[in-house]
Amino acid sequence: MTKFFEPPISDSAIQFWDSTRERRLVLPWCAACEHPFWYPREVCPRCLGGPVEWREASGSGEVHAVSVQHRPGPMRDPAAGPYAVALVDLAEGVRIMTNIVGCEPDAATVGMAVRVTWEPLADGRHLAQFEPA
Amino acid sequence: MSDRTLRGLTAIVGVADDVSPTGELERHGRRLEAAMVSEALADAGLTLADVDGICYAGMATGLAEYLGVHPRYVDGTMVGGSSYELHLEHAAAAIAAGLCEVVVSVYAATPRSDRRRGAGGQRGGPAFGGPNPMAEWEMPYGLAMPMGAYALAASRHMACYGTTSEQLAQIAVDTRRWAAMNPRARFRDPITIADVLASPMQASPLHLLDCCLVTDGAGAFVVTSAERAGDLAKPPIYVLGAATGSDHQMISQMPDLTTTAGARSGPAAFAMAGIKPDEVDLLMAYDSFTITALLHLEDLGFCPKGEGGAFAEDGKLGPGGSLPTNTNGGGLSYTHPGQYGMFLLVEAVRQLRGECGSRQVIDPQIGVAHGSGGVLSTMGTIVLGTGSTR
Numbered sequence: 187m188t189k190f191f192e193p194p195i196s197d198s199a200i201q202f203w204d205s206t207r208e209r210r211l212v213l214p215w216c217a218a219c220e221h222p223f224w225y226p227r228e229v230c231p232r233c234l235g236g237p238v239e240w241r242e243a244s245g246s247g248e249v250h251a252v253s254v255q256h257r258p259g260p261m262r263d264p265a266a267g268p269y270a271v272a273l274v275d276l277a278e279g280v281r282i283m284t285n286i287v288g289c290e291p292d293a294a295t296v297g298m299a300v301r302v303t304w305e306p307l308a309d310g311r312h313l314a315q316f317e318p319a
Numbered sequence: 320m321s322d323r324t325l326r327g328l329t330a331i332v333g334v335a336d337d338v339s340p341t342g343e344l345e346r347h348g349r350r351l352e353a354a355m356v357s358e359a360l361a362d363a364g365l366t367l368a369d370v371d372g373i374c375y376a377g378m379a380t381g382l383a384e385y386l387g388v389h390p391r392y393v394d395g396t397m398v399g400g401s402s403y404e405l406h407l408e409h410a411a412a413a414i415a416a417g418l419c420e421v422v423v424s425v426y427a428a429t430p431r432s433d434r435r436r437g438a439g440g441q442r443g444g445p446a447f448g449g450p451n452p453m454a455e456w457e458m459p460y461g462l463a464m465p466m467g468a469y470a471l472a473a474s475r476h477m478a479c480y481g482t483t484s485e486q487l488a489q490i491a492v493d494t495r496r497w498a499a500m501n502p503r504a505r506f507r508d509p510i511t512i513a514d515v516l517a518s519p520m521q522a523s524p525l526h527l528l529d530c531c532l533v534t535d536g537a538g539a540f541v542v543t544s545a546e547r548a549g550d551l552a553k554p555p556i557y558v559l560g561a562a563t564g565s566d567h568q569m570i571s572q573m574p575d576l577t578t579t580a581g582a583r584s585g586p587a588a589f590a591m592a593g594i595k596p597d598e599v600d601l602l603m604a605y606d607s608f609t610i611t612a613l614l615h616l617e618d619l620g621f622c623p624k625g626e627g628g629a630f631a632e633d634g635k636l637g638p639g640g641s642l643p644t645n646t647n648g649g650g651l652s653y654t655h656p657g658q659y660g661m662f663l664l665v666e667a668v669r670q671l672r673g674e675c676g677s678r679q680v681i682d683p684q685i686g687v688a689h690g691s692g693g694v695l696s697t698m699g700t701i702v703l704g705t706g707s708t709r
């Protein structure tokens with residue numbers, strides 16, 4: 187099992203992390219702007235208003251940029267070998283950081299269609315990762 | 320954005336830096352900062368008693384207290400590597416507005432010798448105050464910082480514009496050619512494109528030789544009004560233009576991975592100075608990584624967006640080239656203690672004064688120092704000129 191830097195849970199992202207316990211990817215939407223945003227925060231970064239609603243995401247997206255890490259980042263096990271970190275554009279229009287799994291790290295390319303997959307964390311939450319669609 | 324109100328109203332009158340080819344310095348901490356302040360003031364022909372403004376990328380009052388200065392202008396702007404370009408911009412505006420007259424900015428960091436002293440390195444990790452969304456939304460994915468963030472920008476640039484690893488490597492090769500002429504540079508042996516491509520991959524597509532150094536280093540500058548600058552020890556180097564652009568803190572929030580906020584700060588600073596890119600004799604463009612320098616070439620308008628790779632390919636950034644760039648050897652080969660922006664200004668001033676010995680550019684009149692802070696987050700562009708340009 188891959189070792190991860192355990193993400194903290196900010197007050198504005200409790201529902202996000204709770205959803206990952208059921209392997210559900212949700213996004214914060216501003217009900218006033220009718221627009222999703224990323225990352226989760228107390229107010230909408232377009233209007234500084236809200237309310238913020240959590241809506242189910244399709245889980246599909248496209249690789250926007252990708253880098254294979256040959257020197258492991260925070261908490262990663264050097265023995266596990268290189269891995270791909272990517273920015274993925276979700277179908278809903280937000281861009282998130284993630285890992286590309288399910289293929290050789292170097293096979294992950296810009297423009298590749300991907301879909302969400304889940305990696306368990308120690309506390310029952312899951313980390314959203316993406317694999318070739 | 321064509322406001323020219325600051326043009327020529329202030330000048331850098333003193334500079335200092337301390338860098339060693341070993342990458343390590345004997346002095347550190349406040350003692351090193353104090354030495355830099357002292358040397359920069361001596362370079363200017365001023366004394367501590369003349370200083371009424373302090374800039375410091377941190378708690379500026381602590382430094383002022385240590386120095387025994389009671390400033391009437393204090394700027395603690397901390398945006399990473401470009402903090403010193405922003406300090407100069409702010410100080411120039413403050414002096415022009417009559418808030419103060421002689422401002423000193425100083426920087427010292429000794430990540431390399433700190434390891435030996437057991438103080439721990441200062442590099443990497445979130446170096447910013449406030450809430451840290453990076454821990455929640457980036458760090459679990461294991462992006463190696465800071466190079467991974469720049470690697471993502473390089474990935475996108477390559478995919479959009481066909482930029483190659485060879486083109487990025489050329490920037491490292493030309494920067495090393497400059498470093499060969501700087502006796503204080505950490506790395507001076509010539510390298511080839513093949514050497515860069517054969518160096519260990521760090522975060523694809525960036526190899527080890529695409530990445531800046533980790534060294535000790537320190538520096539300071541003194542800025543004052545044009546009136547007062549006229550009768551000091553060295554020829555004044557005038558601030559002709561200055562501007563800031565900032566558009567994210569975390570790389571995953573960068574609006575466009577291939578265009579930095581320098582695309583705003585660069586043209587704004589050039590407009591203030593009343594210059595065009597082809598009038599720049601010397602470019603000091605923050606090179607934390609080869610991709611960083613390449614993005615600056617495009618965003619400052621030296622070539623169109625997407626053509627930075629082809630622009631750099633013929634070696635025009637190196638000695639004898641048409642756009643002498645990073646003539647001290649840059650963050651890639653001279654020094655990089657973490658916030659390299661101070662050294663951009665120090666080298667630009669020395670080149671414009673004609674003090675650079677064997678690496679001296681022939682008779683430069685206009686120099687640009689372009690700092691990049693965070694992960695391509697905050698850009699500060701400064702246009703400097705000799706007396707003939709004022």
Ligand SMILES: [Zn+2]
Nearest residue numbers: 216219230233
């Ligand atoms: Zn809104």
